[in-house]
Amino acid sequence: MSLLPKSLSRVIESFERLPGVGPKTAQRLAFYLLHVPQESLEQFAQSLKDLKSHTVLCSICKNVTEQDPCIICVHPGRDQQLFCVVEQPTDVLSIEKTGKFQGVYHVLHGCIDPLNNIGPDEIYLADLIKRLSKLGTGSVEVILAMNPNMEGEATAMYITRQINELAANGGKPVKVTRLAHGLPVGADIEYADEVTLSRALEGRREF
Numbered sequence: 001m002s003l004l005p006k007s008l009s010r011v012i013e014s015f016e017r018l019p020g021v022g023p024k025t026a027q028r029l030a031f032y033l034l035h036v037p038q039e040s041l042e043q044f045a046q047s048l049k050d051l052k053s054h055t056v057l058c059s060i061c062k063n064v065t066e067q068d069p070c071i072i073c074v075h076p077g078r079d080q081q082l083f084c085v086v087e088q089p090t091d092v093l094s095i096e097k098t099g100k101f102q103g104v105y106h107v108l109h110g111c112i113d114p115l116n117n118i119g120p121d122e123i124y125l126a127d128l129i130k131r132l133s134k135l136g137t138g139s140v141e142v143i144l145a146m147n148p149n150m151e152g153e154a155t156a157m158y159i160t161r162q163i164n165e166l167a168a169n170g171g172k173p174v175k176v177t178r179l180a181h182g183l184p185v186g187a188d189i190e191y192a193d194e195v196t197l198s199r200a201l202e203g204r205r206e207f
């Protein structure tokens with residue numbers, strides 16, 4: 001028989017399902033919430049309820065947004081032919097914080113990871129190629145801002161091949177670049193500081 005009231009153990013179980021949260025932390029968080037005023041808890045519950053119902057993926061760049069297309073995709077000051085391809089929406093936030101990028105994004109929502117059965121079809125890669133096949137005049141650059149690890153590397157190589165194929169089949173030539181080194185191997189873009197990320201962006205090299 002469990003000593004824990006059901007309402008408490010249910011909250012613990014929910015926290016335990018979150019990434020990076022172990023049973024001990026889940027327990028501590030749940031007990032902490034018992035001390036939070038009812039009103040704040042209700043606000044918290046409401047924000048959780050709204051989380052998915054009030055957000056969509058931008059139909060163009062696949063970033064998480066309240067309006068579709070998102071504010072970056074419709075921004076008149078943004079270069080619509082300069083693309084930055086990232087793995088996660090949080091990477092967009094990190095790159096935006098540098099203030100050094102004036103193009104548009106494409107969010108893959110993951111990377112190619114054969115060990116975990118994630119292939120090119122499981123991420124928003126075909127959508128990127130489709131975007132690149134419908135470009136106007138003027139030069140085009142795609143910055144691959146995958147995380148500096150094996151999966152990120154494999155994903156960048158796969159995308160480059162697809163882009164080259166597109167060009168070989170009569171598509172517009174696209175300059176493909178990668179973020180400069182300085183980003184430590186294994187360090188996620190999400191956690192890179194602004195200075196490091198700005199330098200990596202400015203020193204990007206053709207891939």
Ligand SMILES: [Zn+2]
Pocket residue numbers: 058059060061062063069070071072073
């Ligand atoms: Zn968008």
